[in-house]
Amino acid sequence: MERTAVRGRLTWQVATVTSVTRETDSVVTIELDPPDWPGHRAGQHLDVRLTADDGYTAERSYSIASAPGEPVAITVERLESGEVSPYLTRELRAGDELELRGPIGGYFVWEPADGGPLILLAGGSGVVPLRAILRHRRRSGSQVPARLLYSARTLPDVIYRGELDQGYDRAQIIYTLTRSQPPGWTGHTGRIDQALLAEAAWAAEANPLAFICGPTSFVETAAAGLVGLGYPPEQVKTERFGATAGR
Amino acid sequence: MSPVSRGFQHLRRAPAAEADRVPPGQHMTEGFPVLSAGPTPHTPLENWTFSVTQDGQTKKSWTWAEFQALPAETVTADIHCVTRWSKLGTQWRGVPVDTLLEAAGYGARYVLAFCDGGYTTNLPVDDVTGGKAWVAFGYDGGPLPPEHGGPARLLVPHLYFWKSAKWVRGLELRDHDAPGFWETYGYHMYGDPWKEQRYAGD
Amino acid sequence: MDALDGNAIGGLLIDVFGTEMTAARSTCATCGDSRPIAELVVYRQAPGTVVRCRICGSVLMVFVRAHGAIGTDLTGLASLSRPDRPLSRRPG
Numbered sequence: 279m280e281r282t283a284v285r286g287r288l289t290w291q292v293a294t295v296t297s298v299t300r301e302t303d304s305v306v307t308i309e310l311d312p313p314d315w316p317g318h319r320a321g322q323h324l325d326v327r328l329t330a331d332d333g334y335t336a337e338r339s340y341s342i343a344s345a346p347g348e349p350v351a352i353t354v355e356r357l358e359s360g361e362v363s364p365y366l367t368r369e370l371r372a373g374d375e376l377e378l379r380g381p382i383g384g385y386f387v388w389e390p391a392d393g394g395p396l397i398l399l400a401g402g403s404g405v406v407p408l409r410a411i412l413r414h415r416r417r418s419g420s421q422v423p424a425r426l427l428y429s430a431r432t433l434p435d436v437i438y439r440g441e442l443d444q445g446y447d448r449a450q451i452i453y454t455l456t457r458s459q460p461p462g463w464t465g466h467t468g469r470i471d472q473a474l475l476a477e478a479a480w481a482a483e484a485n486p487l488a489f490i491c492g493p494t495s496f497v498e499t500a501a502a503g504l505v506g507l508g509y510p511p512e513q514v515k516t517e518r519f520g521a522t523a524g525r
Numbered sequence: 526m527s528p529v530s531r532g533f534q535h536l537r538r539a540p541a542a543e544a545d546r547v548p549p550g551q552h553m554t555e556g557f558p559v560l561s562a563g564p565t566p567h568t569p570l571e572n573w574t575f576s577v578t579q580d581g582q583t584k585k586s587w588t589w590a591e592f593q594a595l596p597a598e599t600v601t602a603d604i605h606c607v608t609r610w611s612k613l614g615t616q617w618r619g620v621p622v623d624t625l626l627e628a629a630g631y632g633a634r635y636v637l638a639f640c641d642g643g644y645t646t647n648l649p650v651d652d653v654t655g656g657k658a659w660v661a662f663g664y665d666g667g668p669l670p671p672e673h674g675g676p677a678r679l680l681v682p683h684l685y686f687w688k689s690a691k692w693v694r695g696l697e698l699r700d701h702d703a704p705g706f707w708e709t710y711g712y713h714m715y716g717d718p719w720k721e722q723r724y725a726g727d
Numbered sequence: 728m729d730a731l732d733g734n735a736i737g738g739l740l741i742d743v744f745g746t747e748m749t750a751a752r753s754t755c756a757t758c759g760d761s762r763p764i765a766e767l768v769v770y771r772q773a774p775g776t777v778v779r780c781r782i783c784g785s786v787l788m789v790f791v792r793a794h795g796a797i798g799t800d801l802t803g804l805a806s807l808s809r810p811d812r813p814l815s816r817r818p819g
Binding site for chain 1: 730735738741742749
Binding site: 558559560561562563564607608687707710711712723724725726 | 730770773775777784786789791793794798800
């Protein structure tokens with residue numbers, strides 16, 4: 279588990295793609311078999327590098343979607359104007375090679391010993407590392423109360439919907455759909471704001487631990503909202519994906 | 526040696542007809558990537574000025590209204606970013622730097638462009654005069670958007686585009702060349718894309 | 728283009744410092760704000776990587792890769808601090 283730190287340098291390795299699973303119209307999960315994976319922590323990410331035949335390279339970071347102990351997987355959202363995500367979501371297939379390095383990260387990580395209650399705020403594809411946290415919590419048997427507040431444009435855009443609906447050992451999942459809702463939708467609508475947080479987040483007195491991930495503007499609004507509810511800033515962990523997640 | 530990623534095409538190779546407009550090591554882009562070392566400033570136009578300074582003195586300064594009253598040109602140029610993308614045939618509207626320096630009266634060998642947000646970049650006066658540079662306030666038929674340097678940026682297409690300083694607020698005239706922001710961190714003092722002068726020592 | 732945060736340069740920081748650094752605490756030399764590197768403001772799509780203070784916007788770190796070297800400028804930082812003992816994930 280500490281091998282990357284002992285080596286003192288992250289080295290690139292060539293992994294075999296074992297499967298590519300469609301999650302939504304624009305999102306896939308890529309399961310990988312790296313030859314020398316030291317294991318990872320929930321919340322970490324890895325870097326991917328693509329090489330064209332003229333030597334041109336492009337690198338991107340993707341959050342690890344699987345829990346420690348599960349095969350390493352990433353979930354990628356396709357941005358049409360992107361350079362890497364169209365390749366990963368349309369072209370890549372099982373049996374291909376993918377150069378990667380990781381795992382990376384020591385701040386945006388959760389282990390059962392860190393406790394809770396946990397409040398996880400996901401904006402779009404920001405749900406990826408939070409799903410790794412929820413899977414890790416379930417696999418470890420942790421009884422820490424957990425809630426996921428997941429903001430997505432529409433219900434078909436919700437990633438891992440089937441898995442989220444099955445639940446993670448009594449973790450509560452709350453959706454808000456910001457662009458359009460199915461007929462009869464009784465859940466939340468509109469972007470996460472102070473009012474929704476006041477209703478859905480744990481009270482500050484519970485001494486919660488928050489993880490917020492998604493586009494930069496989403497993260498800033500949500501983090502300010504939690505701090506406004508009295509959360510100590512050091513207990514609000516943030517990971518920003520930029521104006522549009524992935525690329 | 527990294528393996529080639531099966532089926533990964535980068536769609537930026539220059540078609541043969543335009544290959545001679547793309548400097549070595551560059552790839553073409555259809556988009557216009559936004560690169561920045563800091564947040565986009567938002568100076569209100571009523572507070573905006575452009576100044577030519579020397580030895581701490583302002584030789585000439587224009588408000589936005591005064592600047593807009595200067596004769597402007599439409600410029601079509603190929604631009605080349607040190608991060609290896611090139612964009613051909615970009616359209617700008619701006620005031621030639623010749624106009625600004627002549628109005629200020631100058632006898633200097635170098636300029637340091639200074640900008641909202643603290644960015645600076647250095648250039649020889651010869652490379653911003655003789656019709657080679659503008660202070661551009663229009664792009665692609667409309668006002669220059671903030672993320673691309675609006676309300677106005679320096680435009681010096683014959684050098685790498687980090688020299689075309691965004692959010693420019695003036696030019697400091699100098700006798701000696703002094704490194705600006707990226708030059709201080711190891712980028713080339715001159716930056717000729719046709720000689721691939723990306724870093725100091727190139 | 729929105730800024731990222733220090734999480735996005737986790738790999739770069741390992742290249743420079745030889746170890747995970749996103750959880751290391753930085754202190755701004757200009758305003759004194761102190762927070763994990765993961766929470767700093769990062770501009771990546773530039774000739775180099777620029778890391779700024781979240782409170783005052785001052786440049787804290789600049790990384791430039793050129794000629795087979797990674798140049799690192801930390802003059803905007805007052806200090807960096809990391810836990811002294813290795814974090815143990817498994818007992819014993």
